[in-house]
Amino acid sequence: MEVMNRYITIKNHVNGAPQESDFELKSSPLSLSLDPDSDEVIVQNLYVSIDPYQLNRMKSYSSSQERSTYAVAFTPGEAIDTYGVGKVVASGNPKFEKGDIVAGLLHWGEFTVVKPGGMLNKLDPMGFPLSYHVGILGFSGLTAYAGFYEICKPKKGEKVFVSAALGSVGNLVGQFAKALGCYVVGSAGSKEKVALLKEKLGFDDAFNYREETDLNSTIKRYFPDGIDIYFDNVGGDMQAAAVSNMNINGRVAVCGVISEYTDGKKRAAPDMMDIIYKRIKMQGFLSGDYFNLFGDFLSTTCDHLWSGKIQPLEDISDGVESIPSAFFNLFRGQNIGKKMVKVAQH
């Protein structure tokens, strides 16, 4: 049996803010039969993740930068990797059989041919919707969990500031922090988002950074006793303002710097005098280093979901053709929570 596989590619390397015109919907025939010894698996993608960091793999880098720092760049015209959940439609790998629900590294497209050694695992949905396993119980959740617990080492009662607090990771960090008994304030880019943070997600307070002219004073207003933990998803001026409002032994988890992704010249310039005198630790991290925590993360998060202490915040678009706009709208602040695309009905 052969199907037409529609998938998204970039036409060229993307520099600056991504545009509709950077993307292309391609289609190519795909045979759904596999050699039983191929070790390959063909997955019909159900939900695929849409993440800001993917922009960094769309940029053109010098080979030395790429080697030393960033994940390998995407090649224009080829399928784009993403985390996702799907259903096995053909398997040449004895670990999987047709009909299995799986999670792993898929493509922005309708089908993924997972090569031998590709990241793919059978998924037990544990009674939750499959979309949860792309967001709150997937990589975004692990990122929030590892960044908050491992990097920030939070204590009950500490004061936590989260930027891009309605983003896929930020909203969970805030909810984990509230579940632990921290005081939590988030920043976001609209009145509606601020209302959601306070009313739906239980943040102690929140503000719309677009309405503020002096972030330093704004943060001081929300943290008269200073910040103990800053979970940074944006970089730039917000980071500098947060650092200047931090307490002694403050911790900054540098998870994302979305304000800098689209403008390579933009830089956060935290005051190093603060870093020294307040003994601040600033630490970058990638969730991929914390797979060893996946079991703990999953059981903690499921417990919180069952008890209602935390809730998923999902923003789901439909159909492979909606992937480009789902993606470039991330950089326009248009997502509310975890952005993903439902590619096919389960």
Add this chain to the structure above:
Amino acid sequence: MEVMNRYITIKNHVNGAPQESDFELKSSPLSLSLDPDSDEVIVQNLYVSIDPYQLNRMKSYSSSQERSTYAVAFTPGEAIDTYGVGKVVASGNPKFEKGDIVAGLLHWGEFTVVKPGGMLNKLDPMGFPLSYHVGILGFSGLTAYAGFYEICKPKKGEKVFVSAALGSVGNLVGQFAKALGCYVVGSAGSKEKVALLKEKLGFDDAFNYREETDLNSTIKRYFPDGIDIYFDNVGGDMQAAAVSNMNINGRVAVCGVISEYTDGKKRAAPDMMDIIYKRIKMQGFLSGDYFNLFGDFLSTTCDHLWSGKIQPLEDISDGVESIPSAFFNLFRGQNIGKKMVKVAQH
């Protein structure tokens, strides 16, 4: 008995680079007799430390900045605290008696009246010159030791970059790193300093940053395989260039930012994308948090001194009147190693 105590004060809060005209040599009569119940101790200062960070206490800050971050500012006209070694000339404290050699928080002056609760300890010189106990076996040494071992967690064979590598702390970090078996490169501000680093202190390599126009390329030249540990004494562009040349899991100990002390608007702007993708930890610290390590530090450093693995690098001026120039010359890069002033003959 009464003496004239000559001491250095600031005339006003200092902002920007310190100048000769910011300082004043004052003298006032001091009675060397103390009430036996006073708990006070009068110390004749022998060697006093001259440190860049003292400039930060000479600045004027808002009270909230001071409270939340920096040590209390010095008051113009009053004596200036510093670490030093001296001799007890009168004691109202049963723990000390006349003639004791002591180390602790003294003043930039000829005598210090140490108040009850002031930091003062009897000193066992262990056969070393007293000046060693101000530098290599004093606070500068502890700063280098704690910053290198505790913050950077070095491993044999790692690649270490030290800025202001002939400074009081930098030269020791480099020597500790060499003693551990690391590859060590330092930056300094003159040909002579570069020669000293390589020939006298055993650094693997060194460069004169004043001769370089593109620090990023310069550092890449000295670290073709990247930096594992950057011990930052300068901040600014050097920090940004070091971060962009770091390896995965790199560590930056932020010990001092001398390039920013004299210009509050100058800021280091490390690339946060590097911080994330290379999981870099950047940590500020103050040696005062590591008194618990003093015993370990002292025994390790003495061992290295006895075996000749490390050596002190001291830059000693004579007489209380030389303190201001000793200090402001720090910011002109004129010291070679630990700067101190010998105030009186032992």
